[in-house]
Amino acid sequence: MARAPRRSRRLAKGAPRRAPKAAAKRAGTVDSAYRPKTPAKTYTSKPVPIDFAGPGHRFVRADLEIRGIYHGGPSYEGRIFLNNPRADENTPRQPEYGYAGSFHIFGHGGCLGDPGHCEVNEHNREPFDFRPPHPLTPATKRVTVTNALRQLAVKDKETTITIVPVVAATNELCDEKDVFHFEDMRFLTYN
Amino acid sequence: MANGIRNRLGVHNLSDAQVTALRGAYAQMMAISDNRGYAFLAGLHGAPSWYCWHHQQNARSAQRMELFLPWHRAYLYNFEMAARSQVPDVTLAWWDWTLRPPRQDGIPAIFARAPSGQTNPLASFHIANVPRVKPHDTTRAPGPTSDLPTASDVDDVLTRTDYSDFASALEDIHDGVHGWVSGDMGVVATAAYDPIFWSHHAMIDRIWWLWQVKNGNGNITQDLLDVVLAPFNFRVRDVLNVNDLGYDYAAAQTVVQINPAGGA
Numbered sequence: 001m002a003r004a005p006r007r008s009r010r011l012a013k014g015a016p017r018r019a020p021k022a023a024a025k026r027a028g029t030v031d032s033a034y035r036p037k038t039p040a041k042t043y044t045s046k047p048v049p050i051d052f053a054g055p056g057h058r059f060v061r062a063d064l065e066i067r068g069i070y071h072g073g074p075s076y077e078g079r080i081f082l083n084n085p086r087a088d089e090n091t092p093r094q095p096e097y098g099y100a101g102s103f104h105i106f107g108h109g110g111c112l113g114d115p116g117h118c119e120v121n122e123h124n125r126e127p128f129d130f131r132p133p134h135p136l137t138p139a140t141k142r143v144t145v146t147n148a149l150r151q152l153a154v155k156d157k158e159t160t161i162t163i164v165p166v167v168a169a170t171n172e173l174c175d176e177k178d179v180f181h182f183e184d185m186r187f188l189t190y191n
Numbered sequence: 192m193a194n195g196i197r198n199r200l201g202v203h204n205l206s207d208a209q210v211t212a213l214r215g216a217y218a219q220m221m222a223i224s225d226n227r228g229y230a231f232l233a234g235l236h237g238a239p240s241w242y243c244w245h246h247q248q249n250a251r252s253a254q255r256m257e258l259f260l261p262w263h264r265a266y267l268y269n270f271e272m273a274a275r276s277q278v279p280d281v282t283l284a285w286w287d288w289t290l291r292p293p294r295q296d297g298i299p300a301i302f303a304r305a306p307s308g309q310t311n312p313l314a315s316f317h318i319a320n321v322p323r324v325k326p327h328d329t330t331r332a333p334g335p336t337s338d339l340p341t342a343s344d345v346d347d348v349l350t351r352t353d354y355s356d357f358a359s360a361l362e363d364i365h366d367g368v369h370g371w372v373s374g375d376m377g378v379v380a381t382a383a384y385d386p387i388f389w390s391h392h393a394m395i396d397r398i399w400w401l402w403q404v405k406n407g408n409g410n411i412t413q414d415l416l417d418v419v420l421a422p423f424n425f426r427v428r429d430v431l432n433v434n435d436l437g438y439d440y441a442a443a444q445t446v447v448q449i450n451p452a453g454g455a
């Protein structure tokens with residue numbers, strides 16, 4: 001990033017660091033992944049202040065950063081809606097519906113190993129463990145939401161953040177309903 | 192190209208002979224069960240070997256391990272060399288998913304299932320002998336063509352001048368295309384078994400090269416340069432220049448004939 005962040009805010013906490021139990025509890029074999037027919041559970045934050053983006057506050061770019069995203073399960077698109085907690089898979093991806101952008105997760109497709117294979121324990125590694133990080137070390141995604149946030153902050157002092165996961169590929173080992181797990185998210189603005 | 196540099200072409204620009212060569216190379220690799228074969232190489236990515244780099248951070252430091260682009264460049268290089276061991280002069284071809292009808296409608300025709308009684312090694316691969324994966328022919332369940340990334344999306348990525356910013360944005364586009372194809376391509380575990388995987392990643396590799404032509408290596412973190420791209424015998428610094436790996440993505444080339452007599 002060329003510019004230093006002007007301000008960041010931790011907005012919400014998500015799932016714990018460990019992988020969701022649903023992803024690890026199933027065992028067996030998989031066939032081809034498939035596109036599910038039923039929607040996954042959406043996430044909506046509590047209202048968070050956005051006064052930092054209001055009139056009189058200059059910024060050239062605003063990102064929503066989502067950290068600690070679990071990616072051991074299905075692949076999905078995470079559609080971001082501001083101030084639209086009722087958003088779902090069928091909500092138009094248009095600014096007037098609060099749509100701010102999306103990110104994609106290329107999921108592992110469940111655990112194909114033996115018990116413990118997909119448990120991430122990076123923070124407890126011994127000092128001389130030079131092996132690569134665990135492949136399921138949680139992901140971070142940044143989505144630029146400048147226009148959506150700027151327009152919203154003109155009239156509102158706070159917003160909810162809704163993430164609508166649209167699952168693209170899953171299999172028998174994955175929980176295709178409960179896919180979006182994260183640690184926290186924050187807005188970052190740059191001027 | 193000159194100096195032995197091979198040019199990777201877009202799928203939409205392949206001649207019939209080039210498609211035949213590509214199919215021949217894949218078919219021969221698919222028939223090999225040892226470490227020169229298709230199953231072995233595909234298995235390095237997800238199940239059963241899990242060498243690929245996606246999404247990752249190093250939890251012990253603030254340094255993000257952004258190895259997605261260099262690791263896959265090394266991977267494609269090894270796959271292409273294995274293909275050329277079967278069919279000399281064959282090169283990987285990139286799938287430009289930004290093209291729209293009538294030029295291309297979603298998955299290019301060369302990857303389509305062949306009519307009954309015929310086979311197309313670019314359409315599917317039979318996965319077998321992978322622990323916890325039932326033996327099956329790879330499948331796809333593509334979404335609507337309108338959901339594929341657009342040329343505008345790629346242009347936006349190419350305007351980013353910070354390596355981390357660029358690499359993250361390009362990886363996100365990449366993630367979306369895997370999901371768009373769905374089926375085996377849709378999850379890390381089995382993605383590389385689908386023959387279209389290599390052309391999707393050649394497109395990603397090409398976009399990185401286009402960015403490098405404009406930005407050089409940008410501000411790629413020095414700490415990353417000596418990271419080994421296991422299981423390949425490359426470090427990150429070894430794969431930064433595609434010409435050093437013997438290939439290019441030039442859109443056009445004009446050979447200038449030199450008059451050996453030195454005429455005007």
